Amino acid sequence: MRFSTGRRAFVAGAAAALAFSTLPVLAQNDKPLRVILPVSTGSGVDAIMRAIGPAFSKALGQPVVIENLPGAGGITGTQTLVKAAPDGQTIAVVSNNHVVNPSIYKKMPFDSLADITPITVGGATPFVLVANAERVPARNVKELTVLLKAKRDGVSYASSGNGTILHLASAMVLDEAGAKALHVPYKGVGPMVTDLVGGQVDFGVVSVPSVVPHIKSGKLRAIGVTGKERIAALPDVPTVAEQGLPGVDVAGWFALVGPAKLPPEQVKRIYNAFITAANTPEVKQAMDKQVTILNPMTPEASAQYFRNEQERYARIVKKANITME
Incomplete structure (x- = not known):
């Protein structure tokens, strides 16, 4: 299963929420819902949840308190979540790294599947493959592939850290x-993009919001979107898949x-509230x-x-033979 950027799943989710609304309504309370973010303040997920927060709180009928607990690729904050009481007063917002970590870390303090209860995969921020416009002459996937094979290890790519998405x-x-x-x-991501723009490194995959200004300025060249569909923010940029690499399908969910x-x-109380919040004009x-597609x-x-x-x-x-201690 892949994350679709279409509207079908959102409509299906909304319909499911209406079905769930027939359940007994839980009493509203003044005790805040603790929302743990295993990421730093100012990150993509942080910006998303802080934008959704007010509408989410209104839909829940209770205050929402967002708490950033970054560290160890999301493990620190998620470990706090798994130790919390399953009373509906503490949730966390995780991303791709949650399901990546078990494969790159030799030891994990929790089971990434058994020790959580999924409520909703809420949406995704598209990624784009970009190259430094001065250092890399390639304008599409085919030309980049030819360049990579010709120079072998002579071309470099950036990432936000070893083992990251x-x-x-x-x-x-x-x-x-x-x-x-x-x-x-x-x-x-910040230093990664800085060096991509500066030409210290040749290419990389990065979230669309992080590089749109640099693409428009001509410093970076968009080679292809890494999801299954083109996106409104970069309508003229084809997907990597449609350029001959159909197995490339990744976004920051x-x-x-x-x-x-x-x-x-x-689970259904929180899910219903998220669906309601996601459907409000201000959240949309x-x-x-933020170039984020909600598709709960x-x-x-x-x-x-x-x-x-x-x-x-x-x-x-x-x-890729990636390991972390």
Whole structure:
């Protein structure tokens, strides 16, 4: 299963929410819902949830308190979530790294599938393969592939860190193209983009919002979107898949999860509230500005998506021989 940027799943999710609304309504309370973000303030997921927060709180009928607990690729914050009581008062918002970590870390303090309760895979921020316009003459995937094979390890690619989703996204492109390049890991997206623009590194896969200004300025060249569909923010940029690498399908998704054994009525209460918030004009407008596509999955579909994604990234990690202590 892959994350679709179409509207069908959103409509299906909304219909499911209406079906769930026949359940007994839980009493409103003044106790805040604690939302743990295993990422730093100002990151993509942080910006998304802070924009959704007010509408989410209104739909829940209770305050929402967002708490950033970054560290160890999301493990630190998620470990706090798995230790929380399954009473519907604490959830976390995780991303791709949650299902990647079991494959790159030799030891994990929790089971990424058994120790959580998926509520909804809420949406995704598209990724784009970009190259420094001065250093790399290639204008499409075919030309980049020819360049990579001609120069072999003479071309470098950036990532936001070893084992991160942006690292795996580029590894996926290279594997599909049957090519190799020198990996240059950075400590975060900011320095990664800075060096891409500055020409210290040749290419990389990065979230669309991080590089749109640099694409428009001509400093970076968009080679291809890494999802299955083109996106409104870059309408003239074809997907990598339609350029001959159909196995490349990756975006930065986020999901709401609770501790293990979260009661079904609490799962559906939070899921319904997220659907309601996602459908408000103010949230839609905010997501458009952030180039984030909300396409909420049902709890059941989300659980299957987690399993599928973990298996998929395990294969990619093994091929790329990525390990972390």
